[in-house]
Amino acid sequence: MRVNSGPSRRLSQKAAFALLLFSTIAVVAVTLYIILRIAIDGAGTISWGFLTQPPTQAGKAGGIFPAIVGTFYLMLGTLILALPIGVLAGIYLSEYAPKNWLTRVINLAIINLAGVPSIVYGLFGLGVFVLMLNFGMSLLAASLTLACQALAMTITTSREALLAVPREYREGSLAIGATKWQTIRHIILPQARSGIITGAVLAMSRAAGESAPILVVGAAFLVPGLPQSPFDRFMALPYHLYTVAAQVPGMPADTKWGVALVLLAVVLSFNVLATIVRLRARRRRV
């Protein structure tokens, strides 16, 4: 056995370290640049009026209030529709489904569902919710479409959070005569709660950032007033950003950055919320 590693081995060790460090810095630098650029260029546009007033002159003036409200409605709708089904399906798949090839195929299919391009969900929503079920181009159709997309994520995260609950807890509960459902309800679900919530919040923030699917099922560039019912059309931040950035000639650059900054803030704040939920749960467990 050699006590000292040779010079060539030490060199390759250093080279590997440098490569890993460089890759990390590159990723962080690009992300930071994007955030800083948007923050600096967009900050000037942000004002109380910009956040609370409807747009005028095709979005060149006025604010983006209806788009902010529309995005929150969409997130809420997605959450209400996707979370219960996602959790229930996750419980079935982790606790009840027989461990056979069919279950494996279903799990694989759900994971792949997350990789389906979002515009495909949009077309699905257009065909099923807008036309077949006759919901029209509406907040409801868009929420349902985004919920379908979010389901893949909420099912997968719920299932994984449930499976991560140690076997010892399940056995301890079953061994004193608790039923399977009592064990799920009183031991497994409380333990998996933070993982489930984290997944749901992340799925919501993703729904908030989607523009392609809602484009074909009900998002509008300009709507007079806020949606009054689930069957109304609506504005949403990502679609608004797309139109102000690419569709309206003579749009002031600062307005584009301003919209981008608001959208980024909404999405990031939800990601931060998910992190807080996870950290608090971890602290509680110790």
Place this chain on the structure above:
Amino acid sequence: MKVDSLLSNNKIVEHNKAKLTTERVSLYYGSFQALRDITLNIPERAITAIIGPSGCGKSSFLRIFDRMNDLITGARVEGSVQLDGIDIYDRCIDVVELRKRVGMVFQKPNPFPMSVFENVAFGPRRHGRNNRGELEEIVEKSLRQAALWDEVKDKLDQSAFDLSGGQQQRLCIARVLAVEPQIILMDEPCSALDPIATLKIEDLMRNLAVNYTIVIVTHNMQQAARVSDMAAFLMMEEDRAGILVEYGLTAELFTNPKDKRTEDYITGRFG
């Protein structure tokens, strides 16, 4: 059914009838046979130890009695397992009811992530007891029975994880006692504990054996000799299936083993 009338370690089990009976029990995990043709009677209100080398199926055998093997996909039991003469693998048996009567303590202390009180109250609550006063009574009684009350009576609302390993294991025993079982299965309950905590659990087991039927799996032969009234020695055959080599009063098995393999094992020649 009568169990051999002889004096054991520190208890006479001659009048004790068989609480658990197995007849030619075999256990399979899929196509793998884990246990073969095990026949024995476990006397009531006594401690029966199951000893044997690692991997011989001791824990699998123990889990036959509360049907915990049901949780493993592909596990299958052949032969007959009886509790008070009733076949527990019969179709009409409610596994939840069975597990109320046959409690289990695990190798690693596994308190639930909740308070000491809620850990003990968990079983009674699930079985429909929600009256606070009644629960307090059950919790105190169970903790006293588990020789833990004096140590935790001031921290019932604290997390069970704040207790030491030995206290956690006694909490798990209290949790089982709160359901008022008739039989307590213990799967190497002291293997994660220090010697002093181990002695406390052994004392506790001797006290509990006055009222309960206890079956303990242990790889520690001194422990088996110290606490048990009856001892069963299991071993693997060439195809890795566990068989019962010898079963009898602990005093007999340890001082005068009938089978050469038992003698080799208890004198430390293998295992």
